[in-house]
Amino acid sequence: MNQYFRPNIAAMASYVPGEQPKPGTQFIKLNSNENPYPPSPAAVAALQNITAEALRRYPQPFADDFRQAVSQVLGVPKDWVIVGNGSDELLNVLIRACVEPGGKVVYPTPTYVLYKTLAQLQGANFVEIPYGIDYQLPLDELIAAQGAVTFIASPNSPSGHVVPQKYLRELAGKLSGILVIDEAYVDFATENALDLVREFDNVIVIRTLSKGYSLAGLRLGFAIAHPQILDGLYKVKDSYNVDAIACAIATVAIQDQDYKNACVEKIKLSRAWLQQELENLGFQVRDSQTNFLLAQPPLGNAAYLYQELKKQGILIRYFPQPQLDDKLRITVGTEEQNQQLVAAFRRLCDGKD
Structure with missing residues (x-):
């Protein structure tokens, strides 16, 4: 079918957005940097x-x-x-x-x-x-x-x-x-x-x-x-x-602006907590001025952790490309979501899953 398309279109790969859970499935979605709080x-x-x-x-x-x-x-x-x-x-x-x-x-x-x-x-x-x-x-x-x-x-x-x-x-x-x-x-x-x-x-x-x-x-x-x-x-x-x-x-x-700023402040506090918890588990985590963290697991096994978390109903982002294939991008969620994520990481790092 490629003969119908311009050569540059036929040759390129499609943009791949963050995975969207299927309707009716239960996931903690921390892969697309969405704000965890409702709109104003x-x-x-x-x-x-x-x-x-x-x-x-x-x-x-x-x-x-x-x-x-x-x-x-x-x-x-x-x-x-x-x-x-x-x-x-x-x-x-x-x-x-x-x-x-x-x-x-x-x-x-x-x-x-x-x-x-x-x-x-x-x-x-x-x-x-x-x-x-x-x-x-x-x-x-x-x-x-x-x-x-x-x-x-x-x-x-x-x-x-x-x-x-x-x-x-x-x-x-x-x-x-x-x-x-x-x-x-x-x-x-x-x-x-x-x-x-x-x-x-x-x-x-x-x-x-x-x-x-x-x-x-x-x-x-x-x-x-x-x-x-x-x-x-x-x-x-x-x-x-x-x-x-x-x-x-x-x-x-x-x-x-008052509502937006209040939600942003909650996310910043959660971001600091999540960074500290990940570092306690041995992750190397970059300081962030966003609503996500870029974290390198202690064993560099980012792809494995991404897949294992997905099996447990937690979606984060993994990029199989140079400079990123040993890291995970993690959206800051609600306090409860962050706690569940850290608990899952702790089980995986302890070899209990």
Whole structure:
């Protein structure tokens, strides 16, 4: 069947998301970095108040209500905000708008694997530059590569580290193309790069409501950049890419900062507890500014532990690739979920399972 597809599509592998349990099965799901707490009660109420008229009509083409809410919450002009069907859609729009077939998409690795997939879809060349020791940004190599688009996830997945703003600033000033700072996990971090959007016209910051706001099922993300950048992206995005339900719920959710911040603080406390417990079992665990941990088992037997936990109804993430095949990425769950995970690890490390 491959004869029906463009050569680059036929040759590439599909993006593999975190495993989803089958309906009706009981799993502790700690593999997709979902927030373990429910969305804001105000957001749930907004869902219940969706009218038939809102469903009958096309939604706002630019999600204006949500853009206005972002403007108020983050202190950026409304016309500096673009909204997408999840931040993944905005990443796709950026590649399609800014990278010609055969052009270069550049990023440090390991990082979010969708960057590579999107480059392949476009028929672009992807340049993967390994992170340095302790995930030091390979600044000189990224600058030398001069990508049409350069992606930096900060905080990064799967490592959980934040790239200091001074390095991002230097990178932005020396790139001829677009610098995309993917801040999907920024709600759990101690710093962000929003100021760089005001300093540089080639910087775009991307965020999502999937993590901090517990709305992964809603599929809504947004980006902040100079309006001249957004004008080009609007030529590529679908006409009505954000549905009326998503816009209504997201608008209320992002305004409820007190609720979001309270959930984030609970996750940070649980993250610290879980890290300490794993280290007590002999794991090497990276400090994280996200809602997950990257942990190396004492025997390096990550694949075995992943499979054994799955048998016990606990899903975590294992990446069979260089730099990661001896590690596990573990989403921070509720206190009860974290305790069950640690108990299962303890049994496995003691050889009792």
